[in-house]
Amino acid sequence: MSIVNADGSILARDSSVVGNLDMGTPSVLWNVAKKCFTVGVISLTVSDLFASIVPVRGASMSPTFNPKTNSLLDSLSDDRVLVEKLCLSNYKFSHGDVIVFCSPDNHKEKHIKRIVGLPGDWVGTIYDVVHVPEGHCWVEGDNSASSLDSRSFGPVPLGLVKGRVTHILWPPHRVSSVERKTSRNRVSPS
Amino acid sequence: MLPTLNVTGSMLLVERISTRSGKLRPGDVVIFRSPETPRKIVCKRLIGLEGDQITYVVDPQSGDRCETIVVPKGHVWVEGDYIYNTKDSRNFGALPYGLLEGRAFWTLPCMHAFSVKLVLFASNSSVLAWKMVKQPEMSFKLCNKGKI
Numbered sequence: 001m002s003i004v005n006a007d008g009s010i011l012a013r014d015s016s017v018v019g020n021l022d023m024g025t026p027s028v029l030w031n032v033a034k035k036c037f038t039v040g041v042i043s044l045t046v047s048d049l050f051a052s053i054v055p056v057r058g059a060s061m062s063p064t065f066n067p068k069t070n071s072l073l074d075s076l077s078d079d080r081v082l083v084e085k086l087c088l089s090n091y092k093f094s095h096g097d098v099i100v101f102c103s104p105d106n107h108k109e110k111h112i113k114r115i116v117g118l119p120g121d122w123v124g125t126i127y128d129v130v131h132v133p134e135g136h137c138w139v140e141g142d143n144s145a146s147s148l149d150s151r152s153f154g155p156v157p158l159g160l161v162k163g164r165v166t167h168i169l170w171p172p173h174r175v176s177s178v179e180r181k182t183s184r185n186r187v188s189p190s
Numbered sequence: 191m192l193p194t195l196n197v198t199g200s201m202l203l204v205e206r207i208s209t210r211s212g213k214l215r216p217g218d219v220v221i222f223r224s225p226e227t228p229r230k231i232v233c234k235r236l237i238g239l240e241g242d243q244i245t246y247v248v249d250p251q252s253g254d255r256c257e258t259i260v261v262p263k264g265h266v267w268v269e270g271d272y273i274y275n276t277k278d279s280r281n282f283g284a285l286p287y288g289l290l291e292g293r294a295f296w297t298l299p300c301m302h303a304f305s306v307k308l309v310l311f312a313s314n315s316s317v318l319a320w321k322m323v324k325q326p327e328m329s330f331k332l333c334n335k336g337k338i
Contacts, residue, residue, distance in 0.1 A: 090229065091228040091229055102286075102288030103264070103288070104264055104265070104286040104288070105262075105263055105264040106263075106264050107264060107286065107287040107288035107290075133226070134226050134227075135224065135225055135226035135227055135228055136225070157223075157225040157228065157286060157289060158228040159222075159223030159224070159225060159228040159288075159289045160286060160288045160289060161228075
């Protein structure tokens with residue numbers, strides 16, 4: 001904006017345009033930082049309250065996840081699955097749900113297994129029949145031969161469950177929803 | 191958890207940094223998800239970490255019989271301050287560390303009996319949370335029970 005005299009000559013020129021160019025770089029950085037922070041906060045909230053995408057390591061859930069049984073599963077060929085967190089509002093699960101839970105022996109590790117027994121059920125293992133106590137669940141991997149699950153560390157408290165797997169998102173040719181599979185001959189419900 | 195906490199209910203200020211970084215020590219007051227009812231949050235005192243040897247009175251109302259156990263790997267031992275009326279690790283066993291939610295470091299007098307949970311950003315990532323704890327147990331103070 002400039003102030004012009006009656007005869008057309010310019011009296012004063014607003015120098016704020018020139019001033020902004022000198023201040024441009026720090027304000028651009030500040031805007032970028034603000035946007036990054038906003039995106040970070042929103043993505044953190046979504047991944048905690050709604051759903052997140054996690055890679056599956058190991059072959060304990062073959063053939064549902066990672067069906068190729070080569071022992072050198074590199075991180076690019078792992079399955080990526082969608083884990084939904086809405087089930088954590090009331091902790092109501094069904095037989096056959098695939099869940100993500102913290103390991104009872106090491107809270108920093110997370111495992112993905114299938115729920116075989118709910119509270120009050122009697123689950124048959126090789127040697128005996130186990131009663132699943134209140135507030136716990138019995139989990140087993142689909143690949144019984146190489147799976148570290150409730151047969152080793154016992155029933156898992158439902159408070160350790162961190163989400164439920166609903167879909168496979170990677171690799172593209174196996175994108176599908178994860179179905180519930182129940183084995184009725186081993187479990188007698190309460 | 192009397193007399194540490196009020197009989198009609200207390201408001202606790204809970205921080206989650208200690209549980210995430212593993213800097214809990216015996217004697218801290220912690221909150222955790224109950225292993226029997228996953229929707230319920232319980233407040234007790236941390237007595238022992240994994241590997242500790244704990245000697246506890248099995249049933250204080252019926253004698254002084256004690257038992258000694260070693261806390262398994264990945265678990266902790268929690269007890270209420272009023273051992274005569276509390277459900278803690280003596281009933282449900284050692285608690286998996288993953289059930290711990292935070293450490294209470296401040297208590298406020300509570301005026302109303304409603305439950306308030308105010309989180310920063312998201313419930314699992316928050317470092318600070320207000321927690322309303324209802325204390326139905328009566329109590330008198332027993333001195334701080336450390337590892338024997």
